[in-house]
Amino acid sequence: MQTLYLLVPIAPLIGAIIAGLFGRYIGTTWSHRITISLVFVSLIASCIIFWDVLEGNVFNGAVYTWLVMGDTSLEIGFLIDQLSATMMVIVSLVSLMVHIYTIGYMHGDPGYQRFFSYISLFTFSMMMLVMSNNFLQLFFGWEAVGLVSYLLIGFWYTRPTAIYANLKAFLVNRVGDFGFLLGIALVLMYFGSLDYATVFENAPDMAKETIELIPGSSWLLMTVICILLFIGAMGKSAQFPLHVWLPDSMEGPTPISALIHAATMVTAGIFMVARMSPLFELSDVALSTILVVGGITTFFMALVAVVQNDIKRVVAFSTLSQLGYMTVALGASAYSAAIFHLMTHAFFKAVLFLGAGSVIIAMHHEQNMEKMGGLKKYMPITYWTMFIAALASAGVPGFSGFFSKDAIIEAVGHANNPMIGFAYFCVLATVFVTALYTFRLLFMTFHGQPRMDEHTKSHLHESPWVVTLPLVILAIPTVGAGWFIGPMVFGEYFSNAIYVSPEHDAIVKLGAEFTGVVGMMMHALATPPFWLSIAGIFTAWFLYIAKPDIPGKIKETFKPIYVILDKKYYIDELYSWLFAGGTRKLGTFFWKFGDIKLIDGLIVNGSAKMVGWFATVVKRVQTGYIYHYAFTMIVGIFAILTLWLY
Numbered sequence: 001m002q003t004l005y006l007l008v009p010i011a012p013l014i015g016a017i018i019a020g021l022f023g024r025y026i027g028t029t030w031s032h033r034i035t036i037s038l039v040f041v042s043l044i045a046s047c048i049i050f051w052d053v054l055e056g057n058v059f060n061g062a063v064y065t066w067l068v069m070g071d072t073s074l075e076i077g078f079l080i081d082q083l084s085a086t087m088m089v090i091v092s093l094v095s096l097m098v099h100i101y102t103i104g105y106m107h108g109d110p111g112y113q114r115f116f117s118y119i120s121l122f123t124f125s126m127m128m129l130v131m132s133n134n135f136l137q138l139f140f141g142w143e144a145v146g147l148v149s150y151l152l153i154g155f156w157y158t159r160p161t162a163i164y165a166n167l168k169a170f171l172v173n174r175v176g177d178f179g180f181l182l183g184i185a186l187v188l189m190y191f192g193s194l195d196y197a198t199v200f201e202n203a204p205d206m207a208k209e210t211i212e213l214i215p216g217s218s219w220l221l222m223t224v225i226c227i228l229l230f231i232g233a234m235g236k237s238a239q240f241p242l243h244v245w246l247p248d249s250m251e252g253p254t255p256i257s258a259l260i261h262a263a264t265m266v267t268a269g270i271f272m273v274a275r276m277s278p279l280f281e282l283s284d285v286a287l288s289t290i291l292v293v294g295g296i297t298t299f300f301m302a303l304v305a306v307v308q309n310d311i312k313r314v315v316a317f318s319t320l321s322q323l324g325y326m327t328v329a330l331g332a333s334a335y336s337a338a339i340f341h342l343m344t345h346a347f348f349k350a351v352l353f354l355g356a357g358s359v360i361i362a363m364h365h366e367q368n369m370e371k372m373g374g375l376k377k378y379m380p381i382t383y384w385t386m387f388i389a390a391l392a393s394a395g396v397p398g399f400s401g402f403f404s405k406d407a408i409i410e411a412v413g414h415a416n417n418p419m420i421g422f423a424y425f426c427v428l429a430t431v432f433v434t435a436l437y438t439f440r441l442l443f444m445t446f447h448g449q450p451r452m453d454e455h456t457k458s459h460l461h462e463s464p465w466v467v468t469l470p471l472v473i474l475a476i477p478t479v480g481a482g483w484f485i486g487p488m489v490f491g492e493y494f495s496n497a498i499y500v501s502p503e504h505d506a507i508v509k510l511g512a513e514f515t516g517v518v519g520m521m522m523h524a525l526a527t528p529p530f531w532l533s534i535a536g537i538f539t540a541w542f543l544y545i546a547k548p549d550i551p552g553k554i555k556e557t558f559k560p561i562y563v564i565l566d567k568k569y570y571i572d573e574l575y576s577w578l579f580a581g582g583t584r585k586l587g588t589f590f591w592k593f594g595d596i597k598l599i600d601g602l603i604v605n606g607s608a609k610m611v612g613w614f615a616t617v618v619k620r621v622q623t624g625y626i627y628h629y630a631f632t633m634i635v636g637i638f639a640i641l642t643l644w645l646y
Helices: 004-054 082-105 111-130 135-153 161-191 195-207 221-235 245-251 254-263 263-274 284-306 309-332 335-362 378-396 400-414 420-446 454-458 465-490 506-513 515-525 527-548 550-557 557-564 569-621 626-646
Strands: 059-069 074-082 210-214 217-220
Touching: 004 059, 004 074, 004 082, 004 550, 074 111, 074 135, 074 217, 074 309, 074 400, 074 557, 082 111, 082 254, 082 335, 082 465, 111 135, 111 254, 111 550, 135 221, 135 245, 135 254, 135 263, 135 420, 135 626, 161 195, 161 221, 195 221, 195 454, 195 465, 210 221, 217 221, 217 263, 217 284, 217 569, 221 263, 245 254, 245 309, 254 309, 254 335, 263 309, 263 335, 284 309, 284 420, 284 557, 284 569, 309 400, 309 420, 309 557, 335 378, 335 400, 335 465, 378 400, 378 465, 400 465, 400 506, 400 515, 400 527, 465 515, 527 550, 527 569, 550 557
Parallel strands: none
Antiparallel strands: 059 074, 210 217
16 A cells, blocks of 8 residues: 555656656657656555545654654655545645646647646645645645746746746745744754654643743743744645735736636645644644635635636635635634535535636637626536536525535634634635625626627637546536545544534534534525525625626725725735835845945955055155165154053
């Protein structure tokens, strides 16, 4: 079985190397055949491992020792349990669908082989992250997905907007990764090990340990470690205020939007916090911080999605909001619900992104929904798969998103953490907003009168099978994945992989009320989330189908609010002025004062002038007359005698 463990990450790595180094020799066809085949091998191996884990076989061990520092050993190792096995199947399945989809979407692109190399390398990096059994390998996978995302977002490097977007993603993630690295450093400093098992075993003994960040101000060590680790999660999982990179990353090709924003990079932070549950359960301050950050991201990013007209940006802000749901669940200690929503979200969000890409192909790369409409009769497969994903995203009973989202809302309602009231309001209110923006996208794109030009309209047709097949395949778990909520959320499925302290018993309370998936759907009919979802769908229908002239009037009436949402709360402008502009001004100051005046002016030129001045003074006594030298000697003797006598 250990051979299969190695095969899961190594197979896509081999595909990335072949397509990247030898793609020009083997051609486009063999590049995608090899990479897709090897990702398929990774999926099959992941499924076999998943089945083996279900039978009770887990693994935690080192594969390779990199170096030894005193008593500390830095290793490459795997932790294969229910949490990692679930992530392996999700990542490999979505990655395989994206690989197949890419054949149609990137057809004819001059960087075709390079793109397949990148997405295979991305898959390898994510696998190394989720399979790790120590902080060193976790950090390797963490940084690797960040690096490859930089390459993918800026794939079309001739576009200035793409270069700006990938640089923005890279820099924002560096902010989060700095905190993440500090957290890992504190773990090594106080625990003397980077191995998960060792750290988790000794964590309760360190629960009362304090650390002085500022002299005279003591903090619990576990609080500091957890907050620093969560700062890393805020960057990777695009949580407020480190969320600004994700909407701009839409500049990359659509397949990577589905790969990065559905099942891989943005879920790395959620996975990491769930994996570190034995640490986070020891700090109520850290959990409360997570609740607040998640609540803000959930609600306020959903509001921004309502005013977006770019079809990919609507889905991007939807991703931000859904990640906020997962983060709130983590803060409420409902880790199993967070991972379950991660799984269902991976499927329905992949369908939405890939469906958006299918629409973009048909529209000749037009992304403005105001120039679409009436596409349902031209693209029935794309429409119906996106319709299913929209129902799941809106939380309609029976679809996967309903089960996971309702579990989070109910768990938050049963939790007793500080700040739980604020988080509950955010997740509940966002149900209405989510249904509104999701069906706004669907109605503006596929219903109503066509609003495109005649040339585009005359060439409209369904996308090729390599585009629609992944949509159909992913639509299946979009419907059915939620029906596994019983064992995964309320059962013992994650009992060996996730730790929840007895006082954080929201999931236990919720599980006691669980009467099966049918009972859950029936119960939902009498709860606020269901009616908020229905109200959101009806509002979208009324505004964009029944009375399509009303949105324009609302926009004019509430223009200040619209502008704030359209400008994304001016956070980008603030960062541009404060950090980018401030850094430039600081650099200009160091250049003009430090370089020109201090180094060049004072040290370099000043020392030369000093030598010149000293030489000018000295040369005055070098006259060549003996009596001048005798006089200088007499003065010197008097000075020495004076110092000697006094």
